[in-house]
Amino acid sequence: MNHSHSTLSRSPASSGSTKTSARQGGLSGWLAAQLPKLVMAPTFVIIFVCIYGYIGWTFLLSLTGSRILPVWKFVGFQQYEKLFENERWMVSLQNLVIFAVLFIALCLLIGMVLAILLDQKIRGEGFIRSIYLYPMAISFIVTGTAWKWLLNPSLGLEKLMHDWGFESFTFDWLVNPDMVVYTLVIAAVWQSSGFVMALFIAGLRGVDDEMIKAARLDGASLPTIYRRIVLPSLKPVFFSCVVILAHIAIKSFDLVAALTGGGPGYASDLPANFMYAHAFTRGQMGLGAASAMVMLGGVLAILIPYLYSELRGKRHG
């Protein structure tokens, strides 16, 4: 059918007409004009139903007292009140703040330093880069499993240090409610810092060489060149990284599931784990929906200003 269509609309071309097929009259012309929209229709439906429609649906659910099954009896914003009185939720929010701030800061720092180090005409750069980046290719579940073993208080890194003669070394963060959230940071930074490095290397390669050469001739030192010329021109990359890392942090779920299981107790829960537990295993659908809406609010608070500045920047550019 596609083929017959293309031959149909091709025929006027032989007569030397410069009109596009869309401007011809008749059914086939109309169809040709509508074709792009028809092709997009399934995606259009998906966006409106499965993304924006479902958000509305979740919002409505969050206004009900639903437990195991949806019950359409509205209770106003009670679930949100319950949510913010819930100790476990507050712990998960607090964890998210600690986790996100440290995760983003460390990934940026490590990624940026590695990118600059690799930018010094390193022999075997491609190979080294691929070592720094491979954790990005594996699942957070695998990462969590690996670090659960490494951080095992009696057999992992702690035992290694004892074997090496540091008998007093203790590293029990995995079972210490006050420290367990930092184990998430360690594993997540290991997995994602290479990503920041990759983005920054791509950015560094885009910096105008002439400017650097000119600065060199003026006698500027390498650190000065990076500080004054190179890094300022990478501001967009920097913001992209922050937004993407923040996004990874907010949706972090699998790492917690595999590494700590949210424990000890619920000391290392993140909002996504709270949402899953209440919506799907504890029969607290309304509360789960409310927590999902709060998560959405958090993401939008970061995303909308970012997209806005991006789009505005492009229009002016």
Place this chain on the structure above:
Amino acid sequence: MVEAPMTPVRQLARYGLYAVLALVAFIYLMPLWVMIITSLKDTEEIRTGNLLALPGSFNFDAWVAAWSSACTGGTCEGISTYFFNSFQIVIPAVLVSTLLGAVNGYVLSFWRFRGSELMFGLLLVGCFIPLQVMLLPMARSLAFFGLANTTTGLVIVHVIVGSGFTTMFFRNFYIGLPQELIKAARLDGAGFFFIFRRIVLPLSTPIIVVTLIWQFTQIWNDFLLGVVFSGAETQPVTVALNNLVNTSFGGKQYNVDMAAALIAALPTLFVYVLAGKYFVRGLTAGAVKG
């Protein structure tokens, strides 16, 4: 960055630089190394031996157990079934979402209509919305269509979640193609699908590879959608791995945990080693928008 004459001090700095890079490489590789050697040790050696030391003898019992007899929650048949489940989910989901992304990207780049830019914006926002806001309604909808806990249902969910990204990839790639190419073909009266198949698709190989690899990695590594939407029979390997690791009866067998984790990681690591360049391009394409 700029060549400068090699003085002894500079030479020393170069050595220092390489030493730092090697040390960092060691840190990044260490967890993988520990996983591999732990999976080859027996329980006794794990208890007594050094974490980083090679095993006394290579012992593949843990791999066999992880593959075919370890307990993953309810059953004790290893993770092999779930490994193949993952392929059954990943292959159709990757193909459909990539095709959808190609066609959408083509329309959004060359056949714009009123509102198409707005649609792209909505799609982009959709890429970054936390999946949690879709989970409950999606579960209800799948149940309504009788697709709860089925592979088909999970494939559909992955296609829905993934096509935003695939569309973005293709659209950002197509925007960079010379518009004249397509304009000329349209003036000659070539139709929508003709241009797509004969002009645009042949130019798309790089972005198709990037998208396939990106989607494969994303869907293979997914855990959230798998744990919410799959049943006991249709679980992907990530869910089975998590069950295996967190199954707590009997003595903890860390070697089996590590072997299972490596099995779950092998397909994506394999793709990464084979086509890392394209994987990196996918990562940067997701961040650097057109």
